[in-house]
Each structure stands twice: as structure tokens, then as C-alpha cells.
Amino acid sequence: MSTAIAFLLAATFVISVGGLGLLIWALVNDQFTMGKRAAQTIFGTDEVGRVEDPATPADTRAEMQRERGEIADRGQQGLEDRAARVRADRSSRTPVTWWLASSLVWLVLGSIIGLIVSMKFHMPDWLVNDPALTFGRLRPAHLNLVAYGWASMAGVGVGIWLIPRLFKVTLQGPAYATAGAIIWNVGIFLGTAALLTGYSDGMEWLEFPWPIDITLVVGGALAAVPLILSLLKRRVQHLYVSAWYLLAALIWFPMLFVTANLPNLFSGVEQSMLNWWYAHNVLGLWMTPLGLAAAYYMIPKIVGAPIYSYSLSLVGFWALALFYSQVGLHHLIGGPVPTWAVTISIVHSVMMVIPVVAVAVNHHMTVAPHWRLLLYSPTLRFVVLGAVMYTAASLQGSMQALRSVNEITHFTHYTVAHAHLGLYGFLTYIMFGAIYFIMPRLTGREWPYPKAITAHFWLVFVGFAVYFIFLSIGGWLQGLAMQDPSRPFMESVTLTLPYLEARSVGGAIMTLGHVVFAVHAFIALSRSGPVRDDAALFRRPAAQSPAGGSA
Amino acid sequence: MTRALGIVAAAAMILLFAALMIVVMPSIQLQASVRPPEGLKPYSESALVGRDVYVSLGCVYCHSQQPRDPSLGPDAIRGWGRAAVPADFIYDSPHLLGTMRTGPDLLNIGARQPSVDWHMTHLYNPRAVMPESIMPAYPFLFEVKEEAGPRDIVVNLPDDFAPDGGVVVARPAARDLVQYLLELDRTYPVDEIPVEEAD
Numbered sequence: 157m158s159t160a161i162a163f164l165l166a167a168t169f170v171i172s173v174g175g176l177g178l179l180i181w182a183l184v185n186d187q188f189t190m191g192k193r194a195a196q197t198i199f200g201t202d203e204v205g206r207v208e209d210p211a212t213p214a215d216t217r218a219e220m221q222r223e224r225g226e227i228a229d230r231g232q233q234g235l236e237d238r239a240a241r242v243r244a245d246r247s248s249r250t251p252v253t254w255w256l257a258s259s260l261v262w263l264v265l266g267s268i269i270g271l272i273v274s275m276k277f278h279m280p281d282w283l284v285n286d287p288a289l290t291f292g293r294l295r296p297a298h299l300n301l302v303a304y305g306w307a308s309m310a311g312v313g314v315g316i317w318l319i320p321r322l323f324k325v326t327l328q329g330p331a332y333a334t335a336g337a338i339i340w341n342v343g344i345f346l347g348t349a350a351l352l353t354g355y356s357d358g359m360e361w362l363e364f365p366w367p368i369d370i371t372l373v374v375g376g377a378l379a380a381v382p383l384i385l386s387l388l389k390r391r392v393q394h395l396y397v398s399a400w401y402l403l404a405a406l407i408w409f410p411m412l413f414v415t416a417n418l419p420n421l422f423s424g425v426e427q428s429m430l431n432w433w434y435a436h437n438v439l440g441l442w443m444t445p446l447g448l449a450a451a452y453y454m455i456p457k458i459v460g461a462p463i464y465s466y467s468l469s470l471v472g473f474w475a476l477a478l479f480y481s482q483v484g485l486h487h488l489i490g491g492p493v494p495t496w497a498v499t500i501s502i503v504h505s506v507m508m509v510i511p512v513v514a515v516a517v518n519h520h521m522t523v524a525p526h527w528r529l530l531l532y533s534p535t536l537r538f539v540v541l542g543a544v545m546y547t548a549a550s551l552q553g554s555m556q557a558l559r560s561v562n563e564i565t566h567f568t569h570y571t572v573a574h575a576h577l578g579l580y581g582f583l584t585y586i587m588f589g590a591i592y593f594i595m596p597r598l599t600g601r602e603w604p605y606p607k608a609i610t611a612h613f614w615l616v617f618v619g620f621a622v623y624f625i626f627l628s629i630g631g632w633l634q635g636l637a638m639q640d641p642s643r644p645f646m647e648s649v650t651l652t653l654p655y656l657e658a659r660s661v662g663g664a665i666m667t668l669g670h671v672v673f674a675v676h677a678f679i680a681l682s683r684s685g686p687v688r689d690d691a692a693l694f695r696r697p698a699a700q701s702p703a704g705g706s707a
Numbered sequence: 708m709t710r711a712l713g714i715v716a717a718a719a720m721i722l723l724f725a726a727l728m729i730v731v732m733p734s735i736q737l738q739a740s741v742r743p744p745e746g747l748k749p750y751s752e753s754a755l756v757g758r759d760v761y762v763s764l765g766c767v768y769c770h771s772q773q774p775r776d777p778s779l780g781p782d783a784i785r786g787w788g789r790a791a792v793p794a795d796f797i798y799d800s801p802h803l804l805g806t807m808r809t810g811p812d813l814l815n816i817g818a819r820q821p822s823v824d825w826h827m828t829h830l831y832n833p834r835a836v837m838p839e840s841i842m843p844a845y846p847f848l849f850e851v852k853e854e855a856g857p858r859d860i861v862v863n864l865p866d867d868f869a870p871d872g873g874v875v876v877a878r879p880a881a882r883d884l885v886q887y888l889l890e891l892d893r894t895y896p897v898d899e900i901p902v903e904e905a906d
Contacts, residue, residue, distance in 0.1 A: 163732060277809075277841060280833070284844045291843045292765020354763035358801035387711055395710060403711060404718035411722055423800035425793040426734040431802065433730045441722065477718055481725030490775040491804055492791040497733040563779055567771055567808035638808060641781035645811055650839050 164496070194394040195462035195469075198322065198453060200237025202230045209458045209533045210691030211596030219697040223528055224460055240324065245597045247326035248317050251333035251382070253598055255313030256591060257681060258341050260674040262305025267667040270298040274663045277656040288352040296363040297351045303361070303438070304372065305344045307579060309337070310587040311446030312379050315402050317594050318453055319386050322399045328385035336378030343371030359427070361435035362416055369417045373410065380406050397469040398452045401445035404477065408441040425492055432484040439578060440480035444546075447583040448515065450590045451543050455522050458536045458593075459529055464521035472514035479507040486557040489566060505557030512550040519543040532693040534609045538589030541617075545581030552577065564639055569652060569659075570631025573624050580620060580666075588616070588673065595680055596692075603692035604685025608676040610694055612669050619665030622658060630655025737793050744794045746895025750887070757887030760880050762801065764845070771805035772814040772891070788815035788893060795893045810842055817892040826885045827862045827877055835868040848881035 196204060205227045207220045221227065230238065276282060276291045283289040320327045327333075347364035350356070356363045364372075383406060387399075395403075415421075416434035456463050463469055485493065485501035523530070523540050530537050552574055555561055565571055592609065596602050603609060630652045637648035679685045690696065750758060761767070774782040776790040783789060791814055796802060820826065825836060831849050833840035851873045855861045859876040869875070877885075 167728070276843060280841045280843050285846055287764070287847045290764060290845070290847075292768055293763075295765055295768050356762055356765070358762040358767070358803070360767075360806065395714070399711075400714055403714050407715045407719045408722055411719065415726070420800070422734065424796035424798075424802055425804075426730075426737055427800060428796075428802040428804045429730050429733055433726060437722070437725075474717075477721045481722050482729055485729050487806060488804070490779040491773045492793050492795065494733045494736055497729050500728055559779075567806065569809075571806065639780050641784040645785055646837075646839050649809070649841055653841070 192462065192466065194396070195456075195466040197392050197394050197396045198398075198457065199462070200234055200241065202228070202234035203237070203460075204462060205460050207458060207460045207529070209529075209535055209593065210602065210693055211593075212600070212602050212691065216691035216693065216696060220529065220532060220691075220693075223532070223697040224526060227460075241321065244320035244324070244326055245317075248320050248330060249598050251327070251330045251337060251379075252313050252317045252594065253681065254334050254337035255309050255316060255379075256594070257678070258337055259306050259309035259313060259587075260677055262301050262309065262344060264667075264670050264674045266298055266301030266306055267663075267670045269294050269301060271660065271663045271667050273298050274656070274660045278653055278660065287354065293352050293354065293356075296356060296360075297348050299361070300347060300351065300363055301344065302579070303443075304347075304364075307443055307583055307587070308446075309340065309344075310591065311443060311450075311583070312336075312376075314450045314587065314590045314594065315405075315446060316379065316382060318398055318402065318449060319383055321453070322392070322396050322402075323386050323390035324392050325386055325389045327382050328389055329382045332378045332381035336375040336381075338375075339371050339378065340375030343368055343375060346371065357417075359431045361438060362431065366417050366419050369413065373414060376409060376413075396452075397463070397466070397473060398449040400470075400473050401449035401452070404473075405442055405445040405449075408437070408445070412437050412441065428488060428491070429485060429493055429497070432487040434484070436484035436487065437481060440476070440483065443579065443583050444476070444480070447542065447546070447586045450586050451519060451539055451546075454535060454539045454586075454590055454593055455519055455543070458533055458539075459523060459526040461522060461526065464518050468514045469518050472511045472518065475507075475511035475514065479504045479511060483508065483553075483557065486562070489557075489559060489562045502557050502559065506554050508550055508554050512547060512554075516543075516547040520547075532695060532697055534613065534692070534694060535589040535593040537613065537694070538585050538592065540589075542582050542585030542587075542589060545577060545585060549574065549578040549582050564635035565631065566635070567638065568631040568635040569627050569655070570635060573627035573631055576620075576627075577624055581624070585616075588612070591677065592692075595677060599680055599683055601680070601683060602688045602690075603676065603680055604688065605676060605679070606688075606692040606694075608672055609692055612673045612676070613694070615669030615672065616666050619662045619667075619669060621662070623662030623666065626655045626658035626662065630659070741794045741797065743797050744895060747795065747797070747893065749798050750890055753883050754887040754890040757880075757883035757885065758803075760884040761803070761887055764884075766813075767803045767805045769805075769807055769809035769842070770811065770813045771808050772812065773804045774812050774814055782812060785811070786815075786819055787812040788818070789897055791893065792897055810840075813888070813891055814893055815891060817889040818894045821889060823860065823885055823889070824863055826888055827860060827881065828864060830881060830884070831862050831864065831875060832868050835865055845881075848878055848884070849875050850878055852876050 205225065207217065207224050209220060210216055272283070272289075273291060273294045276294070287293065316327070316333050343364070347368045350365050350368060351363055355365050357365055383402065387403075412434050416430055421427075422430050452463065452469065482504040483501050485498045486505050489498055489502070491498075519540070520543070523536075530540060556565055556571070556574060592603070633655075634648045634652045637643050637651055638645065773791045774787040774789065777783050795814070796804075829836050830845045832844040832846070833842040834844075849862060851870050852859070853873050855874050855876055860882060862875040862877065864875060
């Protein structure tokens with residue numbers, strides 16, 4: 157124990173001095189004042205104040221623009237900037253289509269399996285004759301499909317699409333990313349097949365057998381090649397914050413994934429610490445950066461305003477890196493691991509409030525003055541809702557790491573609901589929004605059926621509300637029952653049944669929403685739907701409102 | 708370019724530092740101090756095969772293997788055993804600590820429920836012994852035979868759960884799994900576990 161304490165003291169001292177030095181360096185070198193200019197990197201000339209949604213029909217965008225506030229026409233340089241962006245979008249079309257289209261297939265499959273898993277909780281004698289369909293095999297199949305098939309592939313697809321826009325070049329080496337998508341898909345398919353036939357590495361989030369993990373490493377590395385090549389040719393002075401998140405995710409994911417999947421590195425309790433170091437970091441340092449990179453781009457571009465405070469976004473970035481990386485052991489609170497290490501994770505979980513509030517202020521304050529655009533733009537509504545869920549999920553996570561709260565929630569469905577608030581409410585909503593933005597720019601046509609977008613939004617919104625509210629309540633009551641020695645354990649099982657049934661209802665509604673979304677997306681990609689001459693918005697802004705026009 | 712490189716390098720350093728703090732340091736501490744407990748034998752060959760069945764069927768998604776300290780919950784009162792210590796898991800890979808208690812903790816199930824008969828019936832259909840259980844049934848771990856052979860383990864079933872004809876006998880996977888469950892027994896006193904003297 158004494159070595160640990162000595163190490164902690166020394167580490168604390170070194171970090172404090174290092175942090176102070178960094179702050180002084182930043183002040184001396186004027187790192188904090190480039191804010192306004194840096195935040196405008198993502199806009200072309202004459203573009204601040206201009207909405208970039210919907211994608212195509214000019215008259216509908218003019219209506220959105222009126223809602224936002226009138227702006228003068230583009231000058232010559234502005235027109236050239238726009239033409240360059242069209243070229244940038246075209247250059248990334250093939251790999252982005254591959255990554256996004258694949259992610260949608262895995263989303264639908266993962267949702268259906270998730271729904272079956274949910275129903276098995278209250279129908280334990282359903283589908284029990286085939287070992288491939290047993291609960292304990294379908295559950296990791298669900299998790300890996302939605303985490304690595306859907307969320308990661310959608311995140312990478314959106315990331316690749318952002319690269320040429322962030323660096324203002326055409327995408328360099330797009331074929332590498334396309335090949336990466338194909339190899340990654342093979343990995344997801346083989347991994348899922350392995351889980352269903354009984355081959356699992358046995359640790360949560362790391363179930364795919366390690367030889368299959370190699371495909372994800374190769375596929376991911378190939379997807380990173382265009383990022384690096386484009387970075388080398390970039391034509392921007394400042395790296396926008398979305399690029400920071402993408403670059404960091406690029407280095408974090410391979411470090412995490414390779415280390416944690418090395419076979420026979422650890423066993424027993426040491427292995428459990430490696431397990432949760434990985435499992436929480438794959439959320440915090442892989443999926444979260446992908447989601448935030450997208451949100452930091454989409455929100456300012458759609459409302460036509462630079463991010464509220466650029467300095468704050470950099471504070472948010474480094475604080476996220478520092479604090480999120482050490483929260484993993486809160487999954488082992490009360491477990492047979494050294495208490496001091498768990499305490500480090502609890503402290504960092506609470507410190508996560510800093511980056512979360514920084515990001516929240518930035519996102520929400522950018523949207524607030526232009527909130528009326530939420531009525532029209534599907535992208536903005538999904539992304540902003542996702543950003544709100546990020547704030548909620550993160551603050552909830554900090555609370556849950558406190559020992560007093562964790563005692564009740566630790567081994568319950570409450571944690572599962574929380575995980576879905578993060579991966580679904582935050583990341584998935586943002587990916588939905590980003591895909592609504594990107595797809596028309598891939599196909600050159602608007603979404604064919606606006607009513608399907610409305611249906612998708614309400615299905616996943618209502619479905620997830622049912623899912624989250626009921627499962628959270630059920631999980632909390634389960635925890636209270638489990639912690640009460642005067643109540644038999646079985647009571648903590650039976651009392652959850654109505655909530656688990658409600659969760660299945662919510663999950664079914666969500667799954668239906670995903671089917672609507674995926675079918676709609678494939679119709680759009682195959683260019684077989686109707687060609688529309690007005691935009692796919694939730695509704696069109698009023699043609700001309702004399703009162704609000706000059707606001 | 709320098710800035711991009713700086714971001715990536717700093718990001719990598721931070722993650723390495725985190726790994727040092729919450730994985731490497733505690734592991735060094737554990738490896739220096741934890742010795743195999745006298746009361747704990749390595750798993751038998753059959754139990755190791757059974758452990759693979761446990762992993763492959765995903766039992767860990769509903770059952771933890773880590774009774775907590777009485778200050779954190781009534782685990783001991785429920786008969787799940789004393790708080791687990793690192794030495795209890797010295798023979799475990801992959802670890803199966805678990806994060807859910809949809810069902811009870813199993814680290815001491817072998818001590819709590821030593822009956823092979825009970826486990827066989829329970830695995831064939833949990834509701835045959837626990838009417839309110841929501842655990843899945845595992846009929847594929849068993850087969851229906853006309854007549855049991857001399858070495859077969861016959862599953863005792865109430866009439867409602869028994870097949871129309873023949874007897875239900877355990878397949879090898881069920882026998883190994885039950886052997887593993889029986890060897891889940893960390894009831895030796897924690898004082899027996901040799902640890903490095905703290906100062």
C-alpha cells in the first residue's frame with residue numbers, strides 16, 4: 157500500500173506542476189485569444205449567418221434563411237468557396253456511402269436482436285431450444301452489433317465525410333477507407349457468428365474472439381489513412397475542434413482496442429481492471445469524440461453561427477481527455493480491487509462535470525438564439541436532442557459513480573438504462589441527424605419521403621422515452637429491494653417484470669423507427685424514390701412573415 | 708502539422724497515464740502481494756470445461772461473482788458469502804466478476820447448493836424448482852432417451868416439466884457446467900490468505 161500512496165503523491169505533484177506550466181505557457185503564447193477566428197474556420201467567405209440546411213432546393217433554403225435572418229448574397233470568393241466544398245463532398249462520396257450504408261444494416265439487425273433479448277427477460281421459455289438463440293449469446297451479439305457495427309461505423313462514416321470539409325481539400329486516398337469498411341464488415345459478421353455459435357472471449361465489450369479483432373484493427377487503420385493524408389494537404393490555418401476530436405479518437409481507439417484484446421495479458425482481478433479501463437474508455441474516448449466532432453460541426457453550420465465560445469470547446473476537449481480516461485473502475489465499486497484505484501475513478505467521474513458543462517454551454521448557447529430552426533430541420537432537431545442527452549447522460553453518470561448512489565444502482569437495470577441514454581440518446585440521435593444532413597449531399601437529391609423522417613423522429617423519441625423512463629424506475633426499485641435484507645432476493649426479480657415488459661414495448665417502437673429510417677435511406681441511396689422540388693423538412697417555414705423577417 | 712502532432716501525442720500520453728493509474732499500478736500492487744489461498748484448489752479439468760460453457764452461454768450477463776462487503780449491501784445475509792478478495796480469483800481467466808444481478812451472486816453457489824440433482828433440474832428448466840424464476844431454460848444441455856444408461860445422470864422433473872415419454876439425461880456440457888458450479892466455493896476464511904505485511 158505504501159508504494160501506491162507514494163506513487164499517488166508523486167503523480168499528483170508532477171501533474172499539478174505540469175498543469176501550471178501548461179497554463180503559463182498558454183497565457184504567454186496567447187493561446188486563448190484566437191477564439192473567434194478559429195471558430196469560423198468551418199465557414200467559407202461571406203458564410204457566417206448563412207444556414208446550410210436543407211441540402212438542395214434553393215427556394216426552401218431561402219425560407220429557412222428568412223427564418224434565421226436575411227443575409228447578403230455571396231461575393232465571388234464566397235461562390236468559389238462553395239464550389240470547393242461541393243468538390244470536397246464529392247471526393248468522399250464512395251467511402252462515406254460504404255460506412256454509413258453498412259452501419260444501417262447493423263443498426264437494424266442489432267435492434268431486432270436487442271428486442272428479442274429484452275423479451276426473453278419476461279418470456280424465459282421462448283426460443284430456448286437452439287443454443288444460438290439463448291439469452292446469453294444474443295445479448296453480447298446485440299451489444300457488439302450496435303457498438304461496433306452501428307455506432308462505430310456511423311461515427312467513422314460521418315468522420316470521413318467531415319475530413320475534407322474540415323481541412324478544405326478533397327479527400328486523399330478514399331479507396332483506403334472503402335477497403336476499410338469492407339474489412340470491418342467482415343469482422344462484424346464473423347464476430348457475431350462466433351458469439352452465436354459459442355465462441356466468446358467472455359469479457360463485456362471484448363467478446364469477439366481475438367483473432368477476429370484483427371480485422372477491426374486493419375479496417376480501422378485503413379479508414380485512418382485518408383485522415384492523415386488529407387491532414388498533410390490541408391488548406392486551413394487552424395484545426396477546428398471537430399478535427400481535434402477526430403485525431404484524438406484515431407489514436408485512442410487502436411491503443412485501447414489492441415491492448416485490451418491482447419490474449420493472456422492478465423487474469424483474475426487485474427483482468428477486470430483492464431476490462432473496465434477499456435469498456436468505459438471505448439465510450440468516452442472513441443464514441444464520444446465521434447459524436448462530439450459531428451455535433452460541433454453540424455450545429456454551427458445549420459444555424460449559421462460560429463460556436464459560442466471556442467476557448468471553452470478546447471477546455472472541454474482536454475478536460476474530457478484527462479478525466480474520462482480514468483473513470484473505468486467505477487464499474488468495480490465494492491468489488492475485490494484496490495479501493496484507492498476505484499476512488500481515483502470515482503473522483504474523475506465527478507470531475508467529468510467540467511468538460512460536460514463546457515460542451516453543454518457551447519452547444520446549447522449556439523442553438524438558443526436560433527431555436528426556431530428546430531421546428532424545421534430534422535438534422536438540427538436530432539443533433540440538438542443528442543447534445544441535450546449527452547449533458548443528461550454525463551451528469552447522471554457522475555451521480556451514479558458516487559458510492560451512496562452506486563450501492564443501489566450497481567448491479568441493476570438502472571445501469572443498462574443509463575448506458576442507453578449515452579449510446580442511444582446521445583450518440584445515436586447525433587448520428588441520425590448527421591446522416592440526414594449528409595445523405596442528400598451524397599446522392600445530389602433530397603430525401604424522398606419527408607413524412608418518413610417525421611415518423612422516424614417520433615418513433616425513436618417516444619420509443620426511447622418509454623424505454624428509458626420505465627427501465628430506470630424498474631432498476632432503481634430493483635436496487636432498493638436487493639439492498640433490503642428483510643426482502644427475499646426473488647422480490648427484486650419479480651418486481652421488475654412490468655418495467656421489463658414496458659422496456660420491450662419501448663424497444664419495439666424504437667426498432668420500428670430504425671426500420672423506417674433504414675428503408676428510407678436505402679431508397680434515397682438507390683435514387684429510386686420521387687425527385688422532390690422542395691426540401692425534406694419537418695415543415696416549411698411560413699412563406700413571408702413581415703414581423704419576424706427582420707428579427 | 709506540429710499542432711496536429713501535438714494533439715495526437717498529448718492524447719496518447721493522457722491515455723497511457725490513465726492506464727498506468729488505474730490498471731498498471733493496482734496490478735503491480737496485487738501481483739506483489741497476492742498469493743494462492745490454502746483453501747482454494749485450481750479448477751478440475753471438468754470444471755474448466757464447464758467454465759467455458761458458463762462463458763459461452765453468457766451466464767455472466769445476469770450473475771455476478773463478487774459478494775460485497777457488509778457495508779455495501781446484505782450479500783452475506785443472503786448467504787452469498789464473505790466479501791470477495793483478489794486472491795479468490797487467482798485461477799480465473801477470463802474473469803467473471805459480472806456487473807448484473809438479475810439473478811443471485813454465484814461465487815459460493817457450490818457451497819450454498821451442493822446438490823447435483825438440484826442443479827440439473829434447475830438448468831433443464833429453472834421454473835421446475837423456482838416457480839418465479841426468469842432464468843432461461845437450457846433444454847439443449849440435455850437429451851431425451853428411452854432408457855437411461857448405467858452412467859447417465861437422470862434429471863428429476865415434476866410431471867408438468869417432464870417430456871411425454873423417456874427420461875431426460877444430462878449431456879457432457881451440463882455435467883461439466885454443474886461440476887464448475889460445485890467448485891465455486893470461496894468459503895475458506897479470509898484470514899488464511901497470505902498477504903504481504905502492510906506497514
